[in-house]
Amino acid sequence: MSLDSPSTNQSSLEQVSSNQRLLKESKQHAYFVTGTDTEVGKTFVSCALLAACHDAGLSTAAYKPVSAGCDVTQAGLRNEDALALQQASNTALSYDEVNPIAFAEPIAPHLACAKLMAKGQGAPIELDAITKGYAALSEKKSDVLLVEGAGGWRLPLGQNSQGHEQFLSDFAVGQKLPVILVVGMRLGCINHALLTAQAIEQDGLNIAGWVANILEPEMPFLDENIQSLEHLLDAPLIARVPRAPSPSAVKECVNLSLLGVEKA
Numbered sequence: 001m002s003l004d005s006p007s008t009n010q011s012s013l014e015q016v017s018s019n020q021r022l023l024k025e026s027k028q029h030a031y032f033v034t035g036t037d038t039e040v041g042k043t044f045v046s047c048a049l050l051a052a053c054h055d056a057g058l059s060t061a062a063y064k065p066v067s068a069g070c071d072v073t074q075a076g077l078r079n080e081d082a083l084a085l086q087q088a089s090n091t092a093l094s095y096d097e098v099n100p101i102a103f104a105e106p107i108a109p110h111l112a113c114a115k116l117m118a119k120g121q122g123a124p125i126e127l128d129a130i131t132k133g134y135a136a137l138s139e140k141k142s143d144v145l146l147v148e149g150a151g152g153w154r155l156p157l158g159q160n161s162q163g164h165e166q167f168l169s170d171f172a173v174g175q176k177l178p179v180i181l182v183v184g185m186r187l188g189c190i191n192h193a194l195l196t197a198q199a200i201e202q203d204g205l206n207i208a209g210w211v212a213n214i215l216e217p218e219m220p221f222l223d224e225n226i227q228s229l230e231h232l233l234d235a236p237l238i239a240r241v242p243r244a245p246s247p248s249a250v251k252e253c254v255n256l257s258l259l260g261v262e263k264a
């Protein structure tokens with residue numbers, strides 16, 4: 001089945017109505033969006049997913065619990081992912097609700113945190129704070145809530161105040177969130193995708209769906225790579241996203257009904 005944008009208006013209307021029917025029948029859908037690496041399109045794809053939900057008449061919220069790489073503004077640190085997610089959600093959210101933990105430097109967050117603490121500033125990243133922020137967003141009762149990770153699946157958060165090593169994946173595990181895996185299609189992505197999927201499943205979570213994000217349209221044997229991943233990943237391909245000027249330009253590539261099968 002082609003997951004590219006429906007060829008006729010009729011089929012896209014059918015798609016919308018089936019999305020609407022399916023997701024409307026269930027309670028909140030919360031997903032953790034991870035990727036095969038940093039810069040593979042987690043934010044771009046998340047915004048496209050949110051736009052597809054809006055077309056299906058669904059309310060949405062988004063969460064970027066930990067960010068690194070921010071502009072320093074009068075209102076405080078501002079991360080472009082978090083701003084994009086805030087903008088792409090149709091539930092009114094404050095910046096701090098979307099992104100409670102932000103570091104200025106575009107480096108691994110645990111290193112940015114350690115650097116601040118070495119200067120006597122900041123505090124260890126606590127999973128509790130991430131969980132609290134998530135609970136507050138869940139209370140908004142949006143139909144769909146997307147949580148974007150940072151980097152890849154096993155993102156270190158550093159030690160908590162009790163000296164225990166933490167990872168952002170621990171949060172997803174704690175909340176039993178189904179995972180959406182964004183695969184940046186480029187040579188080498190098959191290994192990264194399979195290793196990430198293995199880690200997610202060994203952590204006890206379910207991959208609700210995966211997205212082929214076509215970062216390099218000129219990738220040799222692109223279709224065959226996607227077909228290999230369809231064969232090797234035990235999860236539905238919910239979108240094949242081409243390079244596009246904006247996430248909303250590819251919202252019709254998303255097959256929400258496939259995602260909906262993961263509803264609780």
Ligand SMILES: Nc1ncnc2c1ncn2[C@@H]1O[C@H](COP(=O)(O)OP(=O)(O)OP(=O)(O)O)[C@@H](O)[C@H]1O
Nearest residue numbers: 035038039040041042043044150151241242243244
């Ligand atoms: N399908 C696409 N078409 C056009 N541009 C894209 C596409 N996917 C990603 N990009 C661009 O590639 C860059 C990286 O994408 P994005 O920021 O979504 O990655 P990420 O995985 O969220 O990164 P991070 O780990 O920093 O959160 C961005 O400039 C984004 O706009």
Ligand SMILES: C[C@H](N)[C@H](N)CCCCCC(=O)O
Nearest residue numbers: 038068069106107108150151
């Ligand atoms: C700064 C970058 N854009 C991301 N926000 C953070 C990426 C952390 C990667 C950690 C690692 O090396 O796995």
Ligand SMILES: [Mg+2]
Nearest residue numbers: 042043081148
């Ligand atoms: Mg991002």
